[in-house]
Amino acid sequence: MIEVNNLTKRFGDLCAVDHVNLHVENEVFGLLGPNGAGKSTIVRILATLLRPTEGTARICGYDVVKDPQKARSMISYVPQEMALDIKLTGRENVLLYAKLYGIPDRSRKVDEVLEVMELSDRSGDLVRTYSGGMRRRLELAQALVHEPEVLFLDEPTLGLDVAARRRIWRHISSLREHGIAIFMTTHYMEEADEYCDTVAIIDHGKIVALDTPKSLKSSLRQDVITINATGAFKGSDLDSVIFSGGDDGELRFLADHGESALPELSRELLQQGMTINSIAVRKPTLDDVFMDRVTTSEDDSAFDSYKFRTMLRRRR
Numbered sequence: 001m002i003e004v005n006n007l008t009k010r011f012g013d014l015c016a017v018d019h020v021n022l023h024v025e026n027e028v029f030g031l032l033g034p035n036g037a038g039k040s041t042i043v044r045i046l047a048t049l050l051r052p053t054e055g056t057a058r059i060c061g062y063d064v065v066k067d068p069q070k071a072r073s074m075i076s077y078v079p080q081e082m083a084l085d086i087k088l089t090g091r092e093n094v095l096l097y098a099k100l101y102g103i104p105d106r107s108r109k110v111d112e113v114l115e116v117m118e119l120s121d122r123s124g125d126l127v128r129t130y131s132g133g134m135r136r137r138l139e140l141a142q143a144l145v146h147e148p149e150v151l152f153l154d155e156p157t158l159g160l161d162v163a164a165r166r167r168i169w170r171h172i173s174s175l176r177e178h179g180i181a182i183f184m185t186t187h188y189m190e191e192a193d194e195y196c197d198t199v200a201i202i203d204h205g206k207i208v209a210l211d212t213p214k215s216l217k218s219s220l221r222q223d224v225i226t227i228n229a230t231g232a233f234k235g236s237d238l239d240s241v242i243f244s245g246g247d248d249g250e251l252r253f254l255a256d257h258g259e260s261a262l263p264e265l266s267r268e269l270l271q272q273g274m275t276i277n278s279i280a281v282r283k284p285t286l287d288d289v290f291m292d293r294v295t296t297s298e299d300d301s302a303f304d305s306y307k308f309r310t311m312l313r314r315r316r
């Protein structure tokens with residue numbers, strides 16, 4: 001459904017998207033990454049709103065640069081920022097879209113998508129009076145009105161409460177069951193883990209991980225050890241653990257056997273003069289994959305050299 005080859009976007013000196021290759025089938029595809037990683041830029045290129053500097057992208061076989069009209073007819077795009085007219089009713093917002101797309105029998109079609117998104121009873125009310133979750137569902141209703149093959153959703157659950165997020169996910173999963181490919185960005189790792197078939201992690205414009213959530217998690221070692229400690233961490237010389245980062249006094253290590261690595265690891269930290277407040281061993285989550293693959297923030301830079309050294313030792 002989506003074929004991306006060497007996609008690159010530069011804004012002046014900044015390379016926001018750096019030779020990205022992706023292949024998306026009939027699935028829920030999640031693009032994850034820190035702020036400014038290039039997620040929205042990719043989505044906007046695929047939605048034909050931005051021209052790539054290099055590389056190609058095809059939607060259902062149509063090139064987004066050479067054949068934008070055809071590509072556009074296959075897709076819908078729900079941007080990161082709300083794009084509804086709050087002075088119109090919910091129904092009027094969707095009707096406007098249906099008119100723009102020249103949908104035949106549009107009144108019936110509009111009622112149908114409002115019904116699917118559970119908005120029929122409030123469709124005559126001004127959008128100004130809608131909750132965040134209702135606004136998101138209205139945007140989905142709008143996006144569905146011309147029966148797209150591919151749906152681009154930029155942060156569809158951002159800022160919503162847990163119940164509203166679940167509801168949005170229920171709808172997304174159901175759309176996928178109906179054969180619509182979903183390409184979405186999110187910052188919520190747990191949601192990506194639960195609902196996405198494939199996940200790509202992007203950092204500084206480059207894809208740093210691409211697989212099913214399950215495979216990504218199993219690509220890490222068996223256990224994650226988190227240690228809440230104070231004092232200066234000077235790196236670990238142990239073979240049984242790999243330091244994978246830390247923030248706010250919490251150090252994270254990957255280990256094949258977390259529990260058996262614990263005694264020597266805590267001994268090492270105590271010898272460095274650190275004070276250990278708490279220790280936990282658990283299975284890796286997508287969050288751990290994320291933290292392991294993306295470059296840490298400036299606050300964490302002191303830890304990076306240790307991570308690098310540990311990695312080199314492992315290679316030797």
Ligand SMILES: Nc1ncnc2c1ncn2[C@@H]1O[C@H](COP(=O)(O)OP(=O)(O)OP(=O)(O)O)[C@@H](O)[C@H]1O
Nearest residue numbers: 011014016033034035036037038039040041042080
């Ligand atoms: N029109 C533009 N002109 C100049 N720089 C831009 C433009 N659009 C995006 N950028 C830059 O490109 C980089 C990627 O931005 P993008 O919006 O794609 O990130 P993102 O991954 O969607 O971030 P977020 O998670 O915060 O939404 C950022 O450094 C951003 O400042």
Ligand SMILES: [Mg+2]
Nearest residue numbers: 039040041080
């Ligand atoms: Mg964005």
